[in-house]
Amino acid sequence: MPSKWNLGTIGLKVATTLGFLFIHIPLFIIIMYAFSTDEKTFQFPLPGFTLKWFGVAWERNDIWEAIILSSQVATISTIMAIILGTLACLAVYRSKFFGREVISFLVILPIALPGIVTGISLRSAMSLFGIPFSTWTIVIAHATFCIVTVYNNVLARLRRSSHSMVEASMDLGANPWQTFRFVILPNIATALLAGGMLSFALSFDEVIVTTFTAGQQSTVPIWMLTEFIRPRQRPVTNVVAVFVILVTTLPILAAYYLTKEDEGGKK
Amino acid sequence: MTSTFDKFFTFLFYRKGLAIFLLLAPLLIWLGVVYLGSLFTLLIQSFFSIDSFSGVIKREFTLESYYDLFRQSTNWDIIIRTTTMAFTVTIVSAIIAFPIAYYMAMYAGPKLKPILYLGVMLPLWSSYLVKVYSWKLIMAKEGILTWILNELGLLHVLDVILSIPVIGGTSLSFSYIGMFLVFVYIWLPYMILPIQASLERIPKSLLEASSDLGGGPSQTFRKVILPLAFPGVVAGSIFTFSLTLGDYIIPTIIGNSSYFIGMAVYTHQGTAGNIPLAAAFSVIPIIIMMVYLMIAKRLGAFDAL
Numbered sequence: 194m195p196s197k198w199n200l201g202t203i204g205l206k207v208a209t210t211l212g213f214l215f216i217h218i219p220l221f222i223i224i225m226y227a228f229s230t231d232e233k234t235f236q237f238p239l240p241g242f243t244l245k246w247f248g249v250a251w252e253r254n255d256i257w258e259a260i261i262l263s264s265q266v267a268t269i270s271t272i273m274a275i276i277l278g279t280l281a282c283l284a285v286y287r288s289k290f291f292g293r294e295v296i297s298f299l300v301i302l303p304i305a306l307p308g309i310v311t312g313i314s315l316r317s318a319m320s321l322f323g324i325p326f327s328t329w330t331i332v333i334a335h336a337t338f339c340i341v342t343v344y345n346n347v348l349a350r351l352r353r354s355s356h357s358m359v360e361a362s363m364d365l366g367a368n369p370w371q372t373f374r375f376v377i378l379p380n381i382a383t384a385l386l387a388g389g390m391l392s393f394a395l396s397f398d399e400v401i402v403t404t405f406t407a408g409q410q411s412t413v414p415i416w417m418l419t420e421f422i423r424p425r426q427r428p429v430t431n432v433v434a435v436f437v438i439l440v441t442t443l444p445i446l447a448a449y450y451l452t453k454e455d456e457g458g459k460k
Numbered sequence: 461m462t463s464t465f466d467k468f469f470t471f472l473f474y475r476k477g478l479a480i481f482l483l484l485a486p487l488l489i490w491l492g493v494v495y496l497g498s499l500f501t502l503l504i505q506s507f508f509s510i511d512s513f514s515g516v517i518k519r520e521f522t523l524e525s526y527y528d529l530f531r532q533s534t535n536w537d538i539i540i541r542t543t544t545m546a547f548t549v550t551i552v553s554a555i556i557a558f559p560i561a562y563y564m565a566m567y568a569g570p571k572l573k574p575i576l577y578l579g580v581m582l583p584l585w586s587s588y589l590v591k592v593y594s595w596k597l598i599m600a601k602e603g604i605l606t607w608i609l610n611e612l613g614l615l616h617v618l619d620v621i622l623s624i625p626v627i628g629g630t631s632l633s634f635s636y637i638g639m640f641l642v643f644v645y646i647w648l649p650y651m652i653l654p655i656q657a658s659l660e661r662i663p664k665s666l667l668e669a670s671s672d673l674g675g676g677p678s679q680t681f682r683k684v685i686l687p688l689a690f691p692g693v694v695a696g697s698i699f700t701f702s703l704t705l706g707d708y709i710i711p712t713i714i715g716n717s718s719y720f721i722g723m724a725v726y727t728h729q730g731t732a733g734n735i736p737l738a739a740a741f742s743v744i745p746i747i748i749m750m751v752y753l754m755i756a757k758r759l760g761a762f763d764a765l
Contacts, residue, residue: 206563212556212560213579216649219591222594223590237602237606277487278487280483281483284479299487300487306702306746307745307749309745310499314498316729317501317505321501337494368466369470414587437589442582
């Protein structure tokens with residue numbers, strides 16, 4: 194190992210510090226602007242601090258509608274992702290003959306290909322088969338790319354838990370259902386929860402695929418996008434932005450702590 | 461009730477093949493029908509055409525959309541512009557990410573490491589749209605960046621940079637430089653994590669062996685660390701490249717409104733209602749990504765994912 198205090202090390206420290214400032218400061222700036230009294234511009238330094246915009250945002254029906262729609266979509270997509278992802282994991286983790294690679298590739302494809310491709314594909318299929326836009330078309334799209342977070346989390350956990358527990362349970366006379374319910378499920382519970390939370394955050398924040406599958410409805414990100422392009426009340430947008438930061442950050446933090454023992458919580 | 465349930469599970473337990481089939485079926489049906497099916501219809505629609513008078517889509521095989529796509533030089537401009545941006549963003553992200561990942565993997569102690577890891581994870585997962593928006597605030601003419609540069613007396617430097625032809629513009633948020641900055645900012649964590657992971661995996665004994673054999677720090681770095689970390693860089697580049705290629709939000713919000721592939725796809729399918737052309741357009745990033753993934757596989761990136 195190189196020695197602790199030479200020019201290179203200092204350079205590395207500086208580069209790392211600058212890099213971290215670069216990726217964190219913009220998020221703090223958004224939070225700061227939500228308290229600005231300035232209504233029309235993005236003036237800096239802020240002319241004053243106020244909590245007024247939180248009240249204004251609270252009164253706005255369109256924001257509530259977007260939040261409700263986003264929550265519904267994220268909840269249903271997460272449940273679907275959990276069911277589909279977990280079942281597949283149970284099949285895949287002990288079997289070698291089946292192409293695990295194929296499943297992993299299939300699961301990762303919706304997020305590996307550019308979002309625009311996933312979006313336009315689903316849109317073109319919907320238009321070809323005459324499927325009308327609804328909450329369900331958004332859910333179908335979101336569940337498709339949410340599966341990967343549940344799948345990866347649960348599979349990682351299953352791989353790490355030893356199979357001898359399952360064998361012991363069977364030896365002691367438990368039937369397969371009891372083994373699943375009392376041995377496997379408690380074992381993967383936190384991984385399931387973590388995967389579910391990441392999936393919720395992912396769905397709550399997704400914008401590109403949603404624009405193609407949402408029709409006239411707006412989720413929170415769609416609402417925000419509309420506001421960026423045609424602003425009505427800028428400070429209200431800042432308040433919603435702070436809300437979105439919270440809704441997406443908290444599940445990620447929780448997921449991190451729930452899967453910490455799994456090699457530092459891979460996504 | 462419970463006993464039938466138990467019996468069903470026990471029945472399945474002794475029929476491994478059937479059990480595995482039943483467990484996998486929902487996922488395979490979902491991804492196979494909904495996702496691959498949609499990709500397939502996209503491909504099919506790209507071979508349809510649109511009647512220029514009635515705007516009705518003709519469901520007959522034709523190469524008209526591809527012909528339309530490649531005939532116009534503006535479409536070539538869009539493809540070249542997007543790909544160039546994706547390459548530049550990827551290379552610069554790798555240059556910025558490497559020292560950070562290196563520090564995280566090689567120097568950070570057991571207390572600092574999880575903090576740094578979380579420090580990269582959080583921005584990676586936190587709201588994409590909010591992050592883009594925050595740069596809109598930062599780069600606005602009356603915004604924070606102008607203020608900082610003014611305080612430092614460096615405002616004229618910004619003016620010089622913005623007066624550079626092609627990449628400059630009226631202000632940062634209406635220029636390619638601004639757009640480039642935001643792309644790098646948004647995708648940087650996607651580059652840091654795979655590089656860090658590949659650096660973590662280098663056995664420490666290799667570094668000791670290198671120094672035992674007389675290799676200096678820089679030699680060890682060039683001959684041992686860099687080649688072993690390279691697959692991680694390629695793995696990270698898959699994300700930065702693919703995400704830039706398909707993004708249409710950043711070019712819509714930031715930049716001088718010149719088209720990128722994503723925006724072209726969006727406009728053709730939305731306002732113009734020309735799904736065949738939009739489909740043909742989106743086949744371009746798929747092909748570019750397939751070529752990219754093949755090269756990445758050769759370079760061993762998949763082992764580093």
